[in-house]
Each structure stands twice: as C-alpha cells, then as structure tokens.
Amino acid sequence: MTLDDVARAAGVSRMTASYTFSRPDRVAARTREKVLAAADRLGFRGPDPSGRLLRTGGLRSLGLVLGESLEYVFEDPEAARFVGGMARECSAAGYGLTIIPTTGEEPDRAHIATAAVDAFVIWTTTPDDPVLDAVRETRRPAVVHGGPAVPGFALVGIDDRAAARELALAVWSDAKAPAVISFPVNRDRAAGVVTGLDPTHVSFPVTRHRLAGFHEAADLLGLDWDTIPVAVCTHNDSEGAADAAEAIRAARPDVDGLVAMSDRQALAAQDVLGPSVPLGGFDGSELARERGITSVRQSLPEQGAHAARIALGIETGAATSTERWTLIRA
Amino acid sequence: MTLDDVARAAGVSRMTASYTFSRPDRVAARTREKVLAAADRLGFRGPDPSGRLLRTGGLRSLGLVLGESLEYVFEDPEAARFVGGMARECSAAGYGLTIIPTTGEEPDRAHIATAAVDAFVIWTTTPDDPVLDAVRETRRPAVVHGGPAVPGFALVGIDDRAAARELALAVWSDAKAPAVISFPVNRDRAAGVVTGLDPTHVSFPVTRHRLAGFHEAADLLGLDWDTIPVAVCTHNDSEGAADAAEAIRAARPDVDGLVAMSDRQALAAQDVLGPSVPLGGFDGSELARERGITSVRQSLPEQGAHAARIALGIETGAATSTERWTLIRA
DNA sequence: CTGTTAGCGCCTTCAG
DNA sequence: CTGAAGGCGCTAACAG
Numbered sequence: 001m002t003l004d005d006v007a008r009a010a011g012v013s014r015m016t017a018s019y020t021f022s023r024p025d026r027v028a029a030r031t032r033e034k035v036l037a038a039a040d041r042l043g044f045r046g047p048d049p050s051g052r053l054l055r056t057g058g059l060r061s062l063g064l065v066l067g068e069s070l071e072y073v074f075e076d077p078e079a080a081r082f083v084g085g086m087a088r089e090c091s092a093a094g095y096g097l098t099i100i101p102t103t104g105e106e107p108d109r110a111h112i113a114t115a116a117v118d119a120f121v122i123w124t125t126t127p128d129d130p131v132l133d134a135v136r137e138t139r140r141p142a143v144v145h146g147g148p149a150v151p152g153f154a155l156v157g158i159d160d161r162a163a164a165r166e167l168a169l170a171v172w173s174d175a176k177a178p179a180v181i182s183f184p185v186n187r188d189r190a191a192g193v194v195t196g197l198d199p200t201h202v203s204f205p206v207t208r209h210r211l212a213g214f215h216e217a218a219d220l221l222g223l224d225w226d227t228i229p230v231a232v233c234t235h236n237d238s239e240g241a242a243d244a245a246e247a248i249r250a251a252r253p254d255v256d257g258l259v260a261m262s263d264r265q266a267l268a269a270q271d272v273l274g275p276s277v278p279l280g281g282f283d284g285s286e287l288a289r290e291r292g293i294t295s296v297r298q299s300l301p302e303q304g305a306h307a308a309r310i311a312l313g314i315e316t317g318a319a320t321s322t323e324r325w326t327l328i329r330a
Numbered sequence: 331m332t333l334d335d336v337a338r339a340a341g342v343s344r345m346t347a348s349y350t351f352s353r354p355d356r357v358a359a360r361t362r363e364k365v366l367a368a369a370d371r372l373g374f375r376g377p378d379p380s381g382r383l384l385r386t387g388g389l390r391s392l393g394l395v396l397g398e399s400l401e402y403v404f405e406d407p408e409a410a411r412f413v414g415g416m417a418r419e420c421s422a423a424g425y426g427l428t429i430i431p432t433t434g435e436e437p438d439r440a441h442i443a444t445a446a447v448d449a450f451v452i453w454t455t456t457p458d459d460p461v462l463d464a465v466r467e468t469r470r471p472a473v474v475h476g477g478p479a480v481p482g483f484a485l486v487g488i489d490d491r492a493a494a495r496e497l498a499l500a501v502w503s504d505a506k507a508p509a510v511i512s513f514p515v516n517r518d519r520a521a522g523v524v525t526g527l528d529p530t531h532v533s534f535p536v537t538r539h540r541l542a543g544f545h546e547a548a549d550l551l552g553l554d555w556d557t558i559p560v561a562v563c564t565h566n567d568s569e570g571a572a573d574a575a576e577a578i579r580a581a582r583p584d585v586d587g588l589v590a591m592s593d594r595q596a597l598a599a600q601d602v603l604g605p606s607v608p609l610g611g612f613d614g615s616e617l618a619r620e621r622g623i624t625s626v627r628q629s630l631p632e633q634g635a636h637a638a639r640i641a642l643g644i645e646t647g648a649a650t651s652t653e654r655w656t657l658i659r660a
Numbered sequence: 661c662t663g664t665t666a667g668c669g670c671c672t673t674c675a676g
Numbered sequence: 677c678t679g680a681a682g683g684c685g686c687t688a689a690c691a692g
Contacts, residue, residue, distance in 0.1 A: 002684090002685055002686085003685065003686065003687095004685080004686095014685095014686085014687095015687075015688095018685095018686070018687060019687090022686095022687080047685080047686065047687095048684095048685055048686075049686095050684085050685075050686085051684075051685030051686035051687085052685080052686055052687075053686090054684090054685080054686070054687095055685080055686045055687045055688080056686085056687070056688090
C-alpha cells in the first residue's frame with residue numbers, strides 16, 4: 001500500500017500522487033480528487049513518514065530515556081515539570097520529544113538503538129543502568145539529568161551535595177535528635193530505617209549526593225552521623241513519607257529536626273510529626289513555605305529546558321552540575 | 331557522513347561497516363576496530379535512524395498532540411498522569427511516545443503532517459482547533475481525550491455532564507447561594523465572574539459538559555442558573571482558583587455551596603472560604619477527601635493507557651465517552 | 661499542470 | 677567472515 005499503488009490506481013504518476021498529499025495546491029482539483037478517491041478505495045493511510053524522513057533528512061526529535069522508573073516519573077509532579085520544560089524547548093525549536101520505551105528488560109537496548117531521535121536526555125539513574133551503555137553506543141549526543149556523571153555526556157542538575165549540606169545546617173542548627181527521610185538508595189527500592197548509612201554505597205547519584213551533604217552537615221554541627229536514623233522510602237510520594245515519619249518517630253520519639261528529599265515528603269512528615277519539628281525539603285514549593293518548611297528551591301522546568309537546549313545543540317553543556325538553587329528558610 | 335564514507339575510509343564494504351554497528355558479533359574483531367577507528371576519525375555519529383526505519387519498516391511511535399496549552403499540561407498533575415498512563419502502555423508495546431511540537435502557530439500543521447508516528451492522541455481541545463484538521467489529513471488513527479467528538483476519531487473520557495450533575499446535586503443539596511469555579515470557557519482564557527453563562531457557547535468540550543451538568547443540577551434543585559455566579563479561571567492552578575474564590579465571595583458573601591472543576595481548585599477555594607462551605611471538585615484526590623470535599627473520582631492514568639491502547643490498535647475505540655467515574659461524597 | 665529521473669542511508673539476501 | 681546487488685517509500689529538481 002504505497003504511493004505507487006495509489007498513483008497506478010488513479011492513472012497518474014507517482015509524483016502527482018505525492019503532491020496530492022504534500023502540496024495539494026500544486027495539483028489540479030480534478031486530478032487531486034481522482035487520487036484521493038483511489039486512496040480511499042485502497043485504504044491508503046497517507047504518505048509513510050519514514051520514506052519522507054529519509055528523503056528530507058532529519059528526524060527533528062529528542063529522545064527522553066526514563067529508565068526503569070517510567071511508571072513513577074509522571075506521578076512525581078516535579079519530574080513531570082522537568083518533562084514540561086523539555087517539551088516547551090523542543091516545541092520552540094520545532095522538535096518532537098520522544099519518550100523511549102523502557103521497561104528494565106532486555107529489549108530496552110534495542111529500543112534505544114533504533115530510536116528515531118537526534119539526541120538523548122536521560123533522567124536520573126544509577127551508574128550501572130544498562131541504558132547508559134545503550135545510549136553511548138548510539139554515538140549521539142546525550143545529556144544526563146541529576147546523574148550519574150558519564151564521560152562524554154553533559155550533566156544538568158544542581159550541586160545536590162552543597163544544597164543538602166546547607167539545608168541540613170539550617171534545619172539541624174539546634175537539633176539534638178536529627179533524622180532523615182530519603183529516596184531509595186538502590187534499584188531494589190527497599191524501604192526501612194537504617195543508621196550509619198554510607199552515602200558512597202548509594203547507587204542513585206542525586207540521593208547519594210544529598211546524603212553526603214547531610215553527612216557533612218552532621219559533622220560540621222558535631223552530630224554523630226552513625227546515630228542519625230535514615231528512613232528510606234520506595235518512591236517520592238506522600239504515603240511512603242508518612243510511613244517513614246512514623247518509623248522515625250518510633251525510632252526517635254524526641255526527633256527535633258528532619259531533612260527530607262522533597263517538599264512532598266516533608267509535608268507528609270509534618271502531618272505526622274506536627275508543626276513544631278523543624279523540617280527541610282527540596283523543590284521550594286509554595287505550600288512548603290506556607291507551612292514553615294525550609295526548602296532548597298530549584299526549577300525543574302528550567303533544568304528540563306536547559307537539558308533540551310544542550311541536547312539540541314543550541315547551547316553547549318558542561319560535565320558538571322551548574323544549575324542554580326537557593327535555600328528558602330522557614 | 332554516511333556508512334558508505336566510513337566503509338570507504340576503513341577499506342571495507344558498506345555492509346561490513348553496517349554490521350559493525352548493528353551486529354558487531356558478525357564482524358571480525360580486527361575489522362570492527364578498523365571500522366570504528368575510521369568512524370571516530372570522520373566523526374560518524376552512528377547509523378542514521380531514518381535509513382534504518384525505512385528499510386526495516388515501522389515507526390513504532392505514538393504521537394501526542396497537546397495543542398496550544400503545552401506549557402500548562404505538565405503543570406497540571408492530572409494531565410501529567412494521563413501522559414504517564416500513555417507512556418506505560420506504549421512501553422509495554424515497545425512503542426515510543428512522541429510529543430508533537432505545537433505552539434498555536436501555523437507551523438503546527440506541518441509538524442503534525444510530518445510527524446514520525448503511527449497514530450495520534452489529542453489532548454482535550456476546542457472543536458475549531460486547526461490541529462484537528464491537521465491530524466485528520468494525515469489519515470492516521472486518532473483518539474481524542476475529553477473532547478471534542480470528531481467523526482472518525484475515537485473518544486476517551488468520562489461522561490462529564492452526568493458526573494458534574496451528580497456532583498452539583500450533592501454539593502448544592504441544601505444551598506441557597508450556590509456558585510461555580512470554572513476552567514476557561516474559550517481559547518482567550520479570560521478570567522472573571524459571570525452569571526447566566528450559556529454552556530452551549532463554551533468551546534472547550536469538557537468544560538462545556540461540566541457546566542451543562544451544573545446547569546441541569548440547578549434546574550433539578552429549583553435553583554435559578556442565571557443568578558449563579560461562575561468564576562472563570564485562566565488555568566487549572568491554585569492561585570487562579572484562590573482569586574476566583576475571592577471574587578465569588580465578593581459577589582456572593584453568603585455562598586453556601588461551590589462546585590469547581592478540579593480538586594486543586596476546590597482545595598484552594600477552601601483555603602479562602604473556610605471549611606464550612608460545602609465544596610465539590612474533580613479527580614478524587616486523597617487530599618480532597620481528607621478535607622471533606624466531594625469529588626468525582628476518575629483515573630487519568632487509566633484513561634491515558636486506554637487512549638494509547640486504542641491508538642495502537644490493541645483495543646477498538648468508541649465514538650463516545652465510556653470511562654468509569656464515581657462520586658466520592660464528603 | 662504533470663511526468664521523469666535520481667537518489668536519500670540503510671539492511672536483507674545471496675554469493676563468494 | 678566479507679562483498680555485491682537491490683530496493684524499502686518517498687520527494688527535489690528538472691523537463692515537458
């Protein structure tokens with residue numbers, strides 16, 4: 001079912017059929033109708049985009065690789081806003097934004113290899129994620145958001161370690177019983193409370209850097225990191241954070257300073273622990289500010305737009321995190 | 331810069347160069363290295379996907395058309411969850427999900443016409459949106475979410491009119507001074523309070539159906555629709571809804587029953603009007619339930635997945651809204 | 661206004 | 677293990 005078939009059935013040349021679809025004004029009305037009638041009769045669905053793509057050159061689309069957590073990315077409003085920032089920039093440049101299908105299974109490699117995109121943006125993942133190799137093998141430009149830092153790929157994101165350190169310094173300034181609510185520390189996404197967690201063993205880079213920052217703050221404040229309970233959640237959602245806050249309270253009823261990894265988590269923890277416990281989060285949401293939660297403000301839409309611009313070649317990227325952040329004090 | 335150039339530079343045939351990238355094990359290690367070295371030297375970025383696409387057939391990607399509101403879709407968590415549902419289904423089928431660049435300007439038509447996708451899903455828009463024509467002209471399958479109903483396109487969404495009617499019947503059951511907070515009524519997105527709004531003149535289908543449902547409820551309850559203030563917002567966000575609630579209070583200080591078009595709006599209105607005013611919203615969020623807000627529960631992720639399945643041809647679609655919804659009473 | 665020619669870059673098939 | 681031939685479906689450029 002090609003343009004050739006339609007042309008033959010309509011008794012015109014292939015080019016006339018082609019123009020009927022791509023430049024209708026270049027074809028006489030009568031001829032056009034003949035062609036369209038033939039197309040209808042044959043059930044022709046219009047010119048095949050891949051033929052056109054090859055001929056005209058250029059895919060004009062950016063690929064977004066979401067790794068195994070695809071199903072959760074769109075549940076996290078901040079992540080969705082990152083995608084929105086990318087989409088806006090892509091549209092402005094006339095590019096599409098293609099979300100590459102990934103499921104954590106083997107076919108992921110093939111999907112990345114055959115993706116019809118000019119460049120990739122990779123959402124925060126672990127250094128051992130096979131999609132990183134798959135993207136590298138395409139030899140196309142790639143930008144990683146959050147981490148890990150990969151040689152040859154640009155990196156977009158804030159300095160999470162410094163931000164986390166400043167956050168914890170502010171929230172824990174008077175604390176005797178500090179605590180942490182954390183994103184998952186590895187791809188198993190197991191939940192639970194631990195102490196003495198070594199940040200260097202955490203596989204998600206953003207989480208690793210934030211924990212390292214918290215650790216630094218503890219050292220600077222003379223607090224013993226090894227006694228600070230870290231409640232690990234499976235995902236960035238309110239339910240998990242509420243459970244984590246309960247667990248923290250069980251482990252440390254006198255908790256008087258809690259840093260979390262998102263405002264969502266901090267807000268959920270406040271519902272459990274009450275408004276008197278100093279809290280810290282990430283993302284600088286309005287709601288957190290209203291509720292007296294200290295927060296690291298960053299703009300995910302801006303970061304998404306920046307990642308897209310680098311991937312599109314509009315801007316050149318760096319190998320280190322350079323986005324702006326500010327601490328919004330309660 | 332093609333495979334041919336690389337092959338020539340490496341002193342091998344084009345196919346050997348091709349296999350070096352697509353099936354490395356089919357090529358002797360020495361030869362492979364020669365080819366890769368040549369590729370590096372020439373700055374070859376790997377096989378061009380469009381050539382492969384044409385040869386192997388099939389784009390395996392679904393197009394999502396977001397119309398002029400692209401920049402806001404990802405700010406609306408429910409909309410983002412719809413996209414997440416689509417993405418999940420696409421991944422399961424090994425399809426990509428391509429967000430088509432749209433800006434509300436003329437090039438939109440061209441982008442849709444040349445999009446490298448097998449089918450389209452269109453996010454709620456107005457019947458006069460030119461993207462609908464552009465999609466029809468591609469002669470590829472299309473599914474519309476929310477509305478408008480378009481001949482030849484499948485429609486996914488709930489029966490908004492019935493849902494809105496039941497919502498207003500519940501919220502307004504004892505009301506003497508009812509009010510409405512609405513999404514924008516046309517593409518100008520002007521804000522303000524109006525009375526006697528004729529739903530049939532509202533261009534966004536979802537909003538039109540919901541207003542019609544509210545109107546019906548008023549009639550059934552013996553309330554005079556023409557005296558009910560409708561505060562129109564520019565977007566589905568908390569700030570606009572808070573302003574709308576202020577405006578409602580100014581127009582109708584004794585307001586004792588307010589239906590909104592999302593839980594976000596209802597929650598923001600509650601912050602303004604206090605917890606004693608019966609409120610209604612849409613989406614069935616946990617937070618709304620906790621705060622005693624009646625809500626129409628629907629699953630946007632499920633609807634996104636359903637739209638994707640229809641577009642992918644896994645399921646056949648209907649021309650009318652058939653998704654489930656339930657009223658969650660305060 | 662319509663037809664002809666000549667590939668776009670790649671991979672499948674079949675020989676060597 | 678490597679090479680040669682052919683064509684996927686389409687459109688730019690040039691004739692007529």
